[in-house]
Amino acid sequence: xxxxxxIHALTKRFGRTTxxxxxxxxxxxxVTGLLGPNGAGKTTLLRCLxxxxxxxxxxxxxxxxxxxxxxxxxxxxxxxxxxPQDPGFYPHFTVFxxxxxxxxxxxxxxxxxxxxxxxxxxxxxxxxxxxxxxxxxxxxxMRQRLALAQALLADPELLVLDEPTVGLDPxxxxxxxxxxxxxxxxxTVLLSTHQTEDVAALCDHVVVMAGGGVVFxxxxxxxxxxxxxxxxxxxxxxxxxxxxxxxxxxRHRVVGERPAGxxxxxxxxxxxxxxxxxxxxxxxx
Amino acid sequence: xxAVWHPPADLVRRYATGGLDPVQVMSVEAHIARxxxxxxxxxxxxxxxxxxxxxxxxxxxxxxxxxxxxxxVRAGVPEHTARLLTxxxxxxxxxxxxxxxxxxxxxxxxxxxxxxxxxLLAFLVVAPVLPVAGIALAYGRPVDPAYELHAATPMxxxxxxxxxxxxxxxxxxxxxxxxxLLLPGPLGLSAAWLLPALTLGLALLAxxxxxxxxxxxxxxxxxxxAVVLVCDGTLHDRFLPFHPASxxxxxxxVLALLVLIRLRHRRLILGERR
Numbered sequence: 001x002x003x004x005x006x007i008h009a010l011t012k013r014f015g016r017t018t019x020x021x022x023x024x025x026x027x028x029x030x031v032t033g034l035l036g037p038n039g040a041g042k043t044t045l046l047r048c049l050x051x052x053x054x055x056x057x058x059x060x061x062x063x064x065x066x067x068x069x070x071x072x073x074x075x076x077x078x079x080x081x082x083x084p085q086d087p088g089f090y091p092h093f094t095v096f097x098x099x100x101x102x103x104x105x106x107x108x109x110x111x112x113x114x115x116x117x118x119x120x121x122x123x124x125x126x127x128x129x130x131x132x133x134x135x136x137x138x139x140x141x142m143r144q145r146l147a148l149a150q151a152l153l154a155d156p157e158l159l160v161l162d163e164p165t166v167g168l169d170p171x172x173x174x175x176x177x178x179x180x181x182x183x184x185x186x187x188t189v190l191l192s193t194h195q196t197e198d199v200a201a202l203c204d205h206v207v208v209m210a211g212g213g214v215v216f217x218x219x220x221x222x223x224x225x226x227x228x229x230x231x232x233x234x235x236x237x238x239x240x241x242x243x244x245x246x247x248x249x250x251r252h253r254v255v256g257e258r259p260a261g262x263x264x265x266x267x268x269x270x271x272x273x274x275x276x277x278x279x280x281x282x283x284x285x
Numbered sequence: 286x287x288a289v290w291h292p293p294a295d296l297v298r299r300y301a302t303g304g305l306d307p308v309q310v311m312s313v314e315a316h317i318a319r320x321x322x323x324x325x326x327x328x329x330x331x332x333x334x335x336x337x338x339x340x341x342x343x344x345x346x347x348x349x350x351x352x353x354x355x356x357x358v359r360a361g362v363p364e365h366t367a368r369l370l371t372x373x374x375x376x377x378x379x380x381x382x383x384x385x386x387x388x389x390x391x392x393x394x395x396x397x398x399x400x401x402x403x404x405l406l407a408f409l410v411v412a413p414v415l416p417v418a419g420i421a422l423a424y425g426r427p428v429d430p431a432y433e434l435h436a437a438t439p440m441x442x443x444x445x446x447x448x449x450x451x452x453x454x455x456x457x458x459x460x461x462x463x464x465x466l467l468l469p470g471p472l473g474l475s476a477a478w479l480l481p482a483l484t485l486g487l488a489l490l491a492x493x494x495x496x497x498x499x500x501x502x503x504x505x506x507x508x509x510x511a512v513v514l515v516c517d518g519t520l521h522d523r524f525l526p527f528h529p530a531s532x533x534x535x536x537x538x539v540l541a542l543l544v545l546i547r548l549r550h551r552r553l554i555l556g557e558r559r
Binding site for chain 2: 132
C-alpha cells in the first residue's frame with residue numbers, strides 16, 4: 001500500500017491514564033474508517049494526526065511530513081482538513097463569516113479566491129441558503145455540516161473527520177456518504193465513527209481500536225470474516241454467547257459458539273467488530 | 286402575419302465588440318433583452334462572463350464587515366488581517382464594556398473625590414492588569430470556543446497569538462490612555478501605569494512559551510498585586526512601584542523582554558498542542 005499516513009507506536013497519557021498505547025497504522029489514499037468503543041483512543045489519535053495534540057511518544061508521518069517538527073507541522077496544516085469531535089463556533093458569526101474566518105486561517109488571503117472557496121464548500125454541504133444565518137440559529141445537523149464545510153476549505157489532501165455523521169438525519173447521512181466517497185477518490189480520508197453501516201458503505205480500509213491500541217487493520221470484508229463460522233440464528237435464546245439479540249423475525253442472532261439447533265448466518269462487519277471487542281460486548285435481550 | 290425583426294449577425298457582432306453608436310446599442314439591447322435566440326447569439330468570453338458573475342455574486346453574498354474591521358481597513362490594515370484581529374475572543378463586547386466600565390469608574394471616582402490618592406493608586410494598580418487579562422483571554426483552549434477548529438490551521442500558534450495580543454494591547458492601551466487624560470492630577474503620575482503594563486504584557490508573551498496564557502496571566506497578575514502589597518506593607522511606600530525612579534527598571538525589563546521574545550518568537554505558544 002502506498003501510505004500517505006504512517007503512525008508508529010503512538011503513545012499519549014492524560015495524567016495517569018494511558019489513552020494511546022503504542023498505536024500504529026498505515027493509511028493510503030481512499031476512505032479509511034476508524035471504529036472503536038468510547039475511550040478506545042480514536043479521538044486522541046485523530047487529534048495527534050490533525051496536529052492539535054502532541055503525542056508523548058511514537059512517530060507520525062503524514063503526506064511525507066513530520067508534525068513533531070514545527071515547520072513541517074505548518075506545512076502539513078496547509079494540506080489538512082480537520083473536523084473535530086466537538087467543533088466549537090463563534091455563535092454570533094454568520095455561516096459565511098465563520099467559513100470566511102477559517103479560510104483566512106488557512107491562509108486564503110485573496111478575498112475573491114476565499115469567497116469562491118466559501119461558496120463552493122457551502123454548496124458541497126448544501127448550506128448555501130443558510131449563508132447569512134447566525135451560527136447560533138443552526139440545528140445540530142446543520143452545525144455538523146458547517147463543521148464539515150470548514151474542513152473542506154482550501155482543498156485539503158488529507159481529511160481527518162472525527163465522528164462526522166453524528167447529528168445527521170438519514171437523508172443527510174446518505175448525502176454525506178456520497179460526498180465523502182467522492183472526496184476519497186483523489187485524497188486520503190480518515191474518519192472515526194460508531195456506525196458500522198458508514199464503514200460498510202464508504203470505506204475500503206477499516207481500523208478497529210480498543211484500549212488505546214489497534215486490534216484490527218484490514219478491509220471491511222476482512223473484518224466481517226473475523227466472525228466467519230461464529231454467527232448463528234436460533235429459535236431459543238442461548239446462554240453463554242458473546243452477544244445475542246432478537247431479530248425482527250422473532251429469532252435470535254448469536255455471535256460466539258454454536259448454540260444447540262442453530263443454523264449458520266452470513267457474518268457482517270458489526271459481527272466481526274463485536275467479536276473483536278469480545279469481553280467488552282454485553283448480552284442484550 | 287407580421288415579420289419579426291432580428292438584428293443581423295454583423296450587427297450583433299459589432300454590438301458585442303463595441304462598434305455601434307449609442308442609438309444602435311439601445312436598439313439591439315432592447316431586442317436581445319426579450320429575444321432568447323438573439324441573446325444566445327451574442328458572442329461572449331466564457332471566462333470573462335464567469336468572472337463577472339463571480340464578482341456580482343461576491344458583492345451580493347459577502348458579509349458586511351463589522352465596524353472594527355472597517356475601521357482597521359480604513360487605517361490601512363489588510364482586510365484579512367483586520368478580520369482576524371476583530372475576531373479575537375477577548376475583544377468581545379462584554380470585555381470592552383467591562384474594561385470601559387472599570388476605567389470610567391476610576392475616572393469618575395477620582396474626579397468626585399478631587400484626586401484622592403487612594404483612588405489614583407487603585408487606578409494605577411489595576412491599569413497594568415487590564416491588557417494582561419485581555420491577552421490571557423485571547424488565545425487557548427479554555428477561553429476560545431473555536432480553538433479546536435482553528436488549531437489545525439497553518440495560522441494557529443505563534444502567529445495568531447501575536448496578532449491577537451497586538452489587538453488586545455492596542456485596545457487596552459488606547460482605552461486606558463484615554464482614561465489617564467481624564468484623571469485629575471499630574472499627568473506624569475497618572476501615566477505611571479504605562480511601563481508596568483507594557484512590562485507585564487510582554488512578560489506574558491514571553492511566559493506563554495512555558496505556560497498556557499491563562500495560567501501565565503493569572504500568575505503575573507498575582508505577582509503584580511503581591512509587589513504592590515509588599516511595597517505598601519513592608520516598605521511603607523504605596524506609590525513606590527510608580528515612582529519616577531522605578532520607571533527605568535520597567536524600561537530595562539521591557540527591553541530585555543523584547544529581546545527574549547525576538548529570540549523565542551517561534552516558540553511563543555508551548556501549550557498550543559497540549
